[in-house]
Amino acid sequence: MGIATLILGLLPTILKNIPGISAKIQQIITDITASTSAVLASGVTSQPSINTVLAAWLGVINALKADPTFPQNALGSLAQVEKIVQATLLEDETLAKSIDWSKLQPITPVP
């Protein structure tokens, strides 16, 4: 699972850094972090459990999107990262079954 698990573990950190999150949502984030950290730290993560963790975080993000008091502009970057995390986990699922080295290509760095 490696980097995919690491990326999934970053979501609560990103969420907690967003200003303007209500105490209620903060508590939900804390509660989910406790549960998902245990799953991620167990070392026996499987794709279904990873998807469950991701679903929990997507639920928090959707709750924030629906909160009229929350500064919606703060969600723009978060929503984009959430899509990238989903794409990465989907790729990880494929890589767990087989590796096609021809698809692992250099990326041209742009400073």
Add this chain to the structure above:
Amino acid sequence: MKLYVVMLAILLAVGCTKNPVAAPVPGTINTFDAFAARSIGDAQAAIIGVKTWEICSDKGFPPTVTFDGQTFACDASQTPFPAAGRKYLFLAENLYNTALAAAQSYHAGVTSDTTALSQAITQLGIAVGDMLTNTGRSK
């Protein structure tokens, strides 16, 4: 908070290095090879996602953008790419290329040095984490 992120990244990356995937997968020579390829493939997906966002934003969100010989769709609903994320993307790209080269050498049997490759993957994992954290929390 950044220290927390880096510590989390190190702990997870090191933990995963010591516990590679349980069984070899097609296309790999052993469990470590599979772990390396999977980690690099994960990083590639994350970096390409962020890079697509950056280039789409720079070009004003056209329908598609092309880089590194591939074409990617832009999402017109995206927010502009945060300037603060550029240096983290650049670092992740460079460390990805370093880790990829090391993994390809190991896979091809050119080297059996698992320590150097483990370190390259750990550094890559930290860089990818920093990249996502610093682009995700920007407004």
